[in-house]
Amino acid sequence: MSDVASSARGDLKLSQITKSYGDFIAVDDLSLSIPEGSFFALLGPSGCGKTTTLRMIAGLEEPSNGSISLGTTDITHTKPYQRPINTVFQNYALFPHLTIFENIAFGLRRRGIKEVDEAVNKALNLVELPHLAQRKPTQLSGGQQQRIALARAIVNRPALLLLDEPLGALDLKLRRQMQIELKWIQKEVGITFVHVTHDQEEAMTMADTIAVMNEGRIEQMGSPADLYDNPETAFVANFLGQSNLIKGTISGSDGDSQIVDLFGQKISLQKSRSHGVDNSIYAGIRPEKFRISRLETATSGNLLTGGKVEDVSYIGVSTQYQVLMPWGQELMVFEQNDDGVAPFSVGESVNISWEPIFTFGLRGDEDAEAGTEVNPDEDLAEE
Amino acid sequence: MNKIKTPYLLLLPGMGFIFVFFLLPIVNLANTSTQTPIGGGDTGENEQTWRFANYLDAFIENREQFGRSFLYASIATVLALLIAYPLAYAIAFKGGKYKNFMLVLVIAPFFTSFLLRTIAWKQILGEQGFVVQPLRSLGVIAESTTLTSSAFAVVMGMTYNFLPFMTLPLYASIDRIDPRTLEASGDLYANGLTTFRKVTLPLSMPGVVAGTLLTFIPAAGDYVNATILGSPQTKMLGNVIESRYFRIVDYPTAAALSFTLMATILVLVTIYVRKAGTEELV
Numbered sequence: 001m002s003d004v005a006s007s008a009r010g011d012l013k014l015s016q017i018t019k020s021y022g023d024f025i026a027v028d029d030l031s032l033s034i035p036e037g038s039f040f041a042l043l044g045p046s047g048c049g050k051t052t053t054l055r056m057i058a059g060l061e062e063p064s065n066g067s068i069s070l071g072t073t074d075i076t077h078t079k080p081y082q083r084p085i086n087t088v089f090q091n092y093a094l095f096p097h098l099t100i101f102e103n104i105a106f107g108l109r110r111r112g113i114k115e116v117d118e119a120v121n122k123a124l125n126l127v128e129l130p131h132l133a134q135r136k137p138t139q140l141s142g143g144q145q146q147r148i149a150l151a152r153a154i155v156n157r158p159a160l161l162l163l164d165e166p167l168g169a170l171d172l173k174l175r176r177q178m179q180i181e182l183k184w185i186q187k188e189v190g191i192t193f194v195h196v197t198h199d200q201e202e203a204m205t206m207a208d209t210i211a212v213m214n215e216g217r218i219e220q221m222g223s224p225a226d227l228y229d230n231p232e233t234a235f236v237a238n239f240l241g242q243s244n245l246i247k248g249t250i251s252g253s254d255g256d257s258q259i260v261d262l263f264g265q266k267i268s269l270q271k272s273r274s275h276g277v278d279n280s281i282y283a284g285i286r287p288e289k290f291r292i293s294r295l296e297t298a299t300s301g302n303l304l305t306g307g308k309v310e311d312v313s314y315i316g317v318s319t320q321y322q323v324l325m326p327w328g329q330e331l332m333v334f335e336q337n338d339d340g341v342a343p344f345s346v347g348e349s350v351n352i353s354w355e356p357i358f359t360f361g362l363r364g365d366e367d368a369e370a371g372t373e374v375n376p377d378e379d380l381a382e383e
Numbered sequence: 384m385n386k387i388k389t390p391y392l393l394l395l396p397g398m399g400f401i402f403v404f405f406l407l408p409i410v411n412l413a414n415t416s417t418q419t420p421i422g423g424g425d426t427g428e429n430e431q432t433w434r435f436a437n438y439l440d441a442f443i444e445n446r447e448q449f450g451r452s453f454l455y456a457s458i459a460t461v462l463a464l465l466i467a468y469p470l471a472y473a474i475a476f477k478g479g480k481y482k483n484f485m486l487v488l489v490i491a492p493f494f495t496s497f498l499l500r501t502i503a504w505k506q507i508l509g510e511q512g513f514v515v516q517p518l519r520s521l522g523v524i525a526e527s528t529t530l531t532s533s534a535f536a537v538v539m540g541m542t543y544n545f546l547p548f549m550t551l552p553l554y555a556s557i558d559r560i561d562p563r564t565l566e567a568s569g570d571l572y573a574n575g576l577t578t579f580r581k582v583t584l585p586l587s588m589p590g591v592v593a594g595t596l597l598t599f600i601p602a603a604g605d606y607v608n609a610t611i612l613g614s615p616q617t618k619m620l621g622n623v624i625e626s627r628y629f630r631i632v633d634y635p636t637a638a639a640l641s642f643t644l645m646a647t648i649l650v651l652v653t654i655y656v657r658k659a660g661t662e663e664l665v
Contacts, residue, residue: 060566080569093567097585106581107571156571 008084009159010071011035012057012192017066019052026052028216029066034194034209036159039186041195041207045239045371049216050196054162057194058087070159081110086153087162091169092145094137100124100148101133107156123155126185143174150182154189163195167202179205200240204228212236214371228286232275234362237284238371244290244331245282245368250274257356263327267302268356280364287332289358292321292350303353307331309344319343323350416638427632434635441639445623452620452644453651455534455609456602459541463549463598464591466542471553471590472583476562489550497544501611504540505531508612532614540608548597556590557583592659600648620644 012034019027027049034040042050055061057068059080067076075083086107094103104123105116113119124130127147137145146166153161166182167175183206186193197203203210204224211221212235220227220236231237234245248267252259257268260283269283276282292307310330311322314337321333321344333352335343344350417437418429442449474485492500508514508530518524530536560583568578584591606621613619620640627637 058570060569079574080566081572081574085570087567087570089563089567091561091563093561093563095564095567095582095586097582097588106568106573110572110577152571 008070008073008075009036010073012160012194013069014053014057015067015069017053017056017063017068019049019056019061020064025216027056027063030216030218031066032211032218032221034192036192037190039183039193039195039206039208041197041203041210042213043197043200043203043210043239044213045198048213050198050213051164053213054087054164054194054196057160058085058162059083084159085162086156086158086160087164088146088149088153088166090164090166092137092149094145094149094152096137098136099133100129100135100137100140103137103148104152104155106152111156119155123151126154126188127151142169143178146170146178150185154185154191157189158191160192160194163193165197166195167197167199175202176205182206204240212239214239229358230273230360231284232362233370234282234366234368235371237360237362238369242287242332243284244287245284245362246325246329246331247364247368248281248283249364250276250279250281258361260359260361262304263325265304267304267359269359269361270357273359274361276361276363278364282362282364282366282368284360284362285354285358287320288318288334288336289354290331290333290335291353292323292333292335292344293353294344294348294350301353301355302359303351305351307350307352309346309348309350312343312346314343323352412638412641415634416642418635420635427634429635437635437639438643441636442643444636445620445640448618448620448623449643449647451617452603453647455538455541455617455619456599456605458538459545459602460549460595460599462538462542463546464595467546467549467553467594468587468591471550471557474554475558475560486551486554489547489554492547498607498611501540501544501607504536504543505611508536508539531612532617534613534617536612537608537617537619540612541602541605544605544608545598545602548601549594552593552597553587553590556587556593560586588659592656595655596652600652603648604644 014030014032017027017030018025030049030053042053044050052061056063059075059078059082063076067074069075070084095106098106101120101124104120108116108119120133121130124133127150129144129147129151132140132144132148137148140148146169149166163182167178170178179202182193182195186206195203195207204227207224209221210224210227212219212227214235220232222230227236227240231240231243234243237243237245246262248260248262250258251261251266253271254268256272257270258274260267260269260281262283267283269281274281291301304325306326307323309321310324313320316337318334318336321335323331323333325331331352337343414431415429417431417433417435419432419434419437420426421428421430470489474482474489478485506512510529510531512530515524515530518530519526519528524530564582564586565578568582569575573581604621606619606625609617609619609622610625624637624640624644627633627640
């Protein structure tokens, strides 16, 4: 394998990639650039096109349009086996007829490397399973198979490692543990990881950069904190965690902030966090950013008055309230149980306040429910 | 207590059947194989004399047919494998929603009698058939060559008749292969041919072994194809056994030949299965 494609290194660049099956457009004019050495996550609900995107990067699907390049090499039409890219498949896809050792050595042997022992053992040590070398895949637990799949890919030192829902089949506890381990391994080996998942928590735990995908397009791309604190669309605001979106109009300006009128009550919104196109806007606030109080002593922050507690759920670390506002909308409020104050009870009149910096603004013509119907723990067998 | 007995009770009818229709005849056959004709008795009247030399005599006398049986069966098995593998592969991986329909087509010939189908081959390869004339005009075969009554026809007939026995186990095996392991192979720098050699073929070995056994074993003992499509020069062991039993009424020789055939097949199959190493396959 001495061709150019196999030795390509550098940033991965997707330019205006489209993939359609008949009338169905799985990936729609998608462009993105993944810097070398980063941990990148493609996050989205089932059928958003993230797995198709991954398969096009791997070479298992060919884009209908657009191009893919690695560094300066165009790899759009090269075969999977010609790309310096390896994949950890969703169901691991280990070779059932080969031992663990031979599974890991497979890629090395195909590239004509004779001395595989050292590299294979190193990979086995990296995933902490050196004692399983002579077993067959069926003799391993799901978590062990997952690690072997990772070792089988990493041993080849690819320019790019693709992970297709790699933790989807593991139970919650193991998943959390593997998330931390994967991140550690990525730092250790320094390979670019592209991770596809529908689990927003998983993406936020592991990735440096997340691209949120919906209906074949990228909704927003950024660091986990960026996406969470400053979402640009209702889909992102709802898919990553929960959001309260309150309909309003921009009624004025005050330095770096906009004054937003929410059903007669004025709040302030930083211009850098406002993504509206006209005066119609949704003011968004994360539930844990709210403070709930009996008094109208609200401080320098934003304040909404006239709320009534509709529902209280005590969940240990926090208490969750549903607060009915005068305009008929229920807001979610998460209060940390750290102040020793007795929880509010149903029917109590309360006010809600928050720091203005936590407000984000979305286009007023968006669907405020976008991204909420998706239950991230459903349909593991995606696409 | 009853629960423990139930499986054994369920076994009874099957065991009884095998005892009466397999075990007893086998013992009887073994008994016959060392008998000799009663002096002055009628044809077919034999007595037990423990003459094991029957085996040697029978083998030496018919070693040509013996070799032919295994040669023809081997060729037919290899041909059937070469035809059935791509077929089973295509049905398993490309069949889509037509998978079941295609499988029905594979076994469709079974709806007609084995004999009729073999006779049909005689027609196809015969002088009035549509195969001979084109081949002659194209110069593939000489004007004087006929296709029937030849080793070629016998092997073709066997290949055709046993093809479904090869195709079905192959299909069952290939269909179980997770296509993602093939993708993984491509992902790990194996091209199409290497993926086939290193992943597809090893994973379909149980089907290959089952298919070749199901083809080779009956083919080695077959005499219908050789009778209908062959000539005296293409006689197989099955033909000899058949004529010893029903025409010459020489039961001991027929029985000895039957046992020799059985034993040889058993040995070959054991070596083959060992070599193919399918025991450790999942």
